[in-house]
Amino acid sequence: MTPDALEGALRRPFAEPANDRVLDAAREAFEDVGIQRTTMRDIARRAGLGRATVYRRYPDRDAVVAAVLMREVRVFLTWLDERIDHIEDPAEQIAECFVAVVTGLRGHSLLNRLLTLEPAAALPALTVDAGAVLAVARGYLAAKLREHQQAGRLRSFDPEPAAEVFVRLAHSMLLSPPGCIPADDDAWSRAFARTHLVPVVTG
Amino acid sequence: MTPDALEGALRRPFAEPANDRVLDAAREAFEDVGIQRTTMRDIARRAGLGRATVYRRYPDRDAVVAAVLMREVRVFLTWLDERIDHIEDPAEQIAECFVAVVTGLRGHSLLNRLLTLEPAAALPALTVDAGAVLAVARGYLAAKLREHQQAGRLRSFDPEPAAEVFVRLAHSMLLSPPGCIPADDDAWSRAFARTHLVPVVTG
Numbered sequence: 001m002t003p004d005a006l007e008g009a010l011r012r013p014f015a016e017p018a019n020d021r022v023l024d025a026a027r028e029a030f031e032d033v034g035i036q037r038t039t040m041r042d043i044a045r046r047a048g049l050g051r052a053t054v055y056r057r058y059p060d061r062d063a064v065v066a067a068v069l070m071r072e073v074r075v076f077l078t079w080l081d082e083r084i085d086h087i088e089d090p091a092e093q094i095a096e097c098f099v100a101v102v103t104g105l106r107g108h109s110l111l112n113r114l115l116t117l118e119p120a121a122a123l124p125a126l127t128v129d130a131g132a133v134l135a136v137a138r139g140y141l142a143a144k145l146r147e148h149q150q151a152g153r154l155r156s157f158d159p160e161p162a163a164e165v166f167v168r169l170a171h172s173m174l175l176s177p178p179g180c181i182p183a184d185d186d187a188w189s190r191a192f193a194r195t196h197l198v199p200v201v202t203g
Numbered sequence: 204m205t206p207d208a209l210e211g212a213l214r215r216p217f218a219e220p221a222n223d224r225v226l227d228a229a230r231e232a233f234e235d236v237g238i239q240r241t242t243m244r245d246i247a248r249r250a251g252l253g254r255a256t257v258y259r260r261y262p263d264r265d266a267v268v269a270a271v272l273m274r275e276v277r278v279f280l281t282w283l284d285e286r287i288d289h290i291e292d293p294a295e296q297i298a299e300c301f302v303a304v305v306t307g308l309r310g311h312s313l314l315n316r317l318l319t320l321e322p323a324a325a326l327p328a329l330t331v332d333a334g335a336v337l338a339v340a341r342g343y344l345a346a347k348l349r350e351h352q353q354a355g356r357l358r359s360f361d362p363e364p365a366a367e368v369f370v371r372l373a374h375s376m377l378l379s380p381p382g383c384i385p386a387d388d389d390a391w392s393r394a395f396a397r398t399h400l401v402p403v404v405t406g
Contacts (some may be wrong), residue, residue, distance in 0.1 A: 119331045123322065123323065127329075129384070131381040157398060157399075161384050161395055161399070162399050166374055168371065172370075172378075173330065174332055176331065178334040179367050196406075197368070199403060202402070203402020203405065
């Protein structure tokens, strides 16, 4: 994904108000009663739209789940970018990115709630069907790496697969939180990232 | 996990033939008809055991699924170890380990079949409930890193969180196969691992 395409992907949801109304309504319903107990009718009612209007935009509830997830990823990347975009040093940026991602995943109430209460309903969109959202996240990080390369702060390599290593680490940490990488110790996360993650692109 | 504990974990399933009969029967049933259409009665019948015997060992089907998965991981690690244990150079071992894992995950018929046909039934054990299997895999890799450290081939660091980076990369690649890391090009995988993964522990 080029930086321009990424920029477009990050902005797109905010450019279509009716879609956003559907996704806001769906997100609220998923938080209130979960995915499985939310029907397309519920989503339409909460959005103040006719059912036909909702179905024209999303053929079924799985499509709504996928769209809500994609928007969450975009919002998350926008939130992340505010925290790390100003950092010029690649090592420092990667360390702060890791701290922010660990903190952000831990604090994501909708995702954590769905993973706890409705894993069977939420997991396909987050795993076997997550190709598109992982690609958006990878594109975001690859664009950052590419900027560093163009500025001569990182040597030349294909930034996409390197970015994928970071995205997949975060992906697994979201899906299976317990591990020996603590989620609530920023100083530890920062030191860990500098020792073991920064070398993925500098080593 | 200490190397001895790991050794025990790898050997344990083979030391309890009745459990193994249950797990063999369950695995066969999952491959034939999937998890959701397999009952505890089916498993008992295929195993040639009474239902009470099966229930004494595993309280419900979820417990059988978890045990089958744990045994698959142990068998996979034994298979992996045959491929990489003789390699003394840490960089070469990590590169060959990555090649073997990519190949092994791609070729794992049961896991891939369940992820394709029954994601909702198979995914909880592979994600939110995968803490124990991820810990076994991490323990295996950490033991390898520790051996290199003790032999002076790697500098000193806590090998567990470093091993977790590798395990989580493989975990995400299993759960969401499409990505820009190709699954069928050993030479590419080897070069990629040397450039971007070996530095996780040497950088």
